[in-house]
Amino acid sequence: MRCLAHRFLNLVTKIPLFALSDQKFFPLNKSFHEITVYCGPKCIRPTFECRHNPPPSPHQSQFCNTCRCGPAATPLDRQIPCHKGLTAARQINTVAGLLDMLEEPDVTTQLSDTVALLGDLIAFPTVSELSNLDMIAYLAHLLEQSGAQVDIYHDDIGHKANLFATIGPQKDGGIVLSGHSDVVPVAEQDWSSPPFEMIEHDGRLYGRGTCDMKGFIAAAVSMAPYFNQIVRDRPVHFAFTYDEEVGCFGARALVESLREKGITPGVAIIGEPTSMRIIEGHKGCYEYTTRFSGLAGHGSSPDRGVNAVEYAVRYVTRLLSLKEELRKRSPESSRFAPPWSTINTGSLIGGVAHNVIASHAQVEWEMRPVQASDAEFVKHDLHSFCEEELLPAMRAICPDAEIATEVIGEVEGLEPADSNEARNIVMELTGSNSADVVPFGTEAGIFQSFGMSAVVCGPGSIEQAHKPDEYVSIDQLQQCLDMLGRLGRKLAA
Numbered sequence: 001m002r003c004l005a006h007r008f009l010n011l012v013t014k015i016p017l018f019a020l021s022d023q024k025f026f027p028l029n030k031s032f033h034e035i036t037v038y039c040g041p042k043c044i045r046p047t048f049e050c051r052h053n054p055p056p057s058p059h060q061s062q063f064c065n066t067c068r069c070g071p072a073a074t075p076l077d078r079q080i081p082c083h084k085g086l087t088a089a090r091q092i093n094t095v096a097g098l099l100d101m102l103e104e105p106d107v108t109t110q111l112s113d114t115v116a117l118l119g120d121l122i123a124f125p126t127v128s129e130l131s132n133l134d135m136i137a138y139l140a141h142l143l144e145q146s147g148a149q150v151d152i153y154h155d156d157i158g159h160k161a162n163l164f165a166t167i168g169p170q171k172d173g174g175i176v177l178s179g180h181s182d183v184v185p186v187a188e189q190d191w192s193s194p195p196f197e198m199i200e201h202d203g204r205l206y207g208r209g210t211c212d213m214k215g216f217i218a219a220a221v222s223m224a225p226y227f228n229q230i231v232r233d234r235p236v237h238f239a240f241t242y243d244e245e246v247g248c249f250g251a252r253a254l255v256e257s258l259r260e261k262g263i264t265p266g267v268a269i270i271g272e273p274t275s276m277r278i279i280e281g282h283k284g285c286y287e288y289t290t291r292f293s294g295l296a297g298h299g300s301s302p303d304r305g306v307n308a309v310e311y312a313v314r315y316v317t318r319l320l321s322l323k324e325e326l327r328k329r330s331p332e333s334s335r336f337a338p339p340w341s342t343i344n345t346g347s348l349i350g351g352v353a354h355n356v357i358a359s360h361a362q363v364e365w366e367m368r369p370v371q372a373s374d375a376e377f378v379k380h381d382l383h384s385f386c387e388e389e390l391l392p393a394m395r396a397i398c399p400d401a402e403i404a405t406e407v408i409g410e411v412e413g414l415e416p417a418d419s420n421e422a423r424n425i426v427m428e429l430t431g432s433n434s435a436d437v438v439p440f441g442t443e444a445g446i447f448q449s450f451g452m453s454a455v456v457c458g459p460g461s462i463e464q465a466h467k468p469d470e471y472v473s474i475d476q477l478q479q480c481l482d483m484l485g486r487l488g489r490k491l492a493a
């Protein structure tokens, strides 16, 4: 007996073209041997035809990566009740059911597409130290198939890339859906299942990156065909970056690429996991390693050497006084905890033995500014302190003495603003009337410093990010799709 997949596929191919061109019903991604049906808020693509020979094992838990077909013998297992309380298969099993479906009021979401695509994305092990090019190429292909104009910007050595895509009119002021493609490592973590093979259990999708933050990317890309059908008023952009987890280098390069091309979007929605809460502010995170090179000598003649440890201690003492200064600079309306910018000295290493003048020392430290001006204040003060006090004293004995600060990462904060279009739009889309601030950093501050309004809102909880057995719930993905569906309707002509 033929499986429902094949029966459905036959049925679909008999639908007259005018029906296929209707917003509510059209085929997609033919190169993946799929037919996609948009039939209502919670209906899903009923099934796929697999062209694999031999077909995937019925026992495999992972969706087929090439055609996203799922276990061959159990195509219906992946079905989720539609908004009518029926399974999609029952709905489309008869012509009457199909016509019913065409009567549905509006196109909104594509949960099954999102889940299937998320499975594919999890299978790309895009740990920050590895290349993300395969995943970016895959997303570019899907977006192009959906009618998007896609640009790919490689890093200096061509090992990684950012993707920027546009659907809708080519004009400024568009809305960016932003996500990072990289994930944190899984080494030394105790996972219950292979981290790069997504599994579904109890309404949750497990795998590295499911919540941070491929779930949002999958939802956004799954909505691309819909956006292409409906968005007329203002462009929707997709911005997928590299190296967020190691210092937001991709996002910084991306805004430079946009600047060079003269593209000026207006709003950024960063889909980091916030349990779909709206986040309008977070502190920045600036990390540095400052190295001191002095002159070694016998401990009995301290004046004949340059003790790097002692200069490092003076530097740390300066950090402590700056820490106190920052408290006084705290903005009155600050909602952060603590409300001021902070400094932490994480490590101080140097020297070799009791009786040797230390020739080398290093300080690892960070600051978390609540406002960009605090970061500038600290950097300016330290620069003057080194140039005017420490280095002249060190070089009076050893001209080669040196203080060098390496920037480990400078992730701008997202400063809450009274007027914030991104916040207003996402409040309208989610029905929420509050916005919070959080302690963790995102790429939002980079978009904000590029002149855009920005907000963080995405599926899944930060509690699950970076941990073993990371997951996103299907319910959270649905909420995200609902938000994106409303965005599409808002931008319709």
Ligand SMILES: [Zn+2]
Pocket: 180, 212, 213, 244, 272, 273
């Ligand atoms: Zn993230």
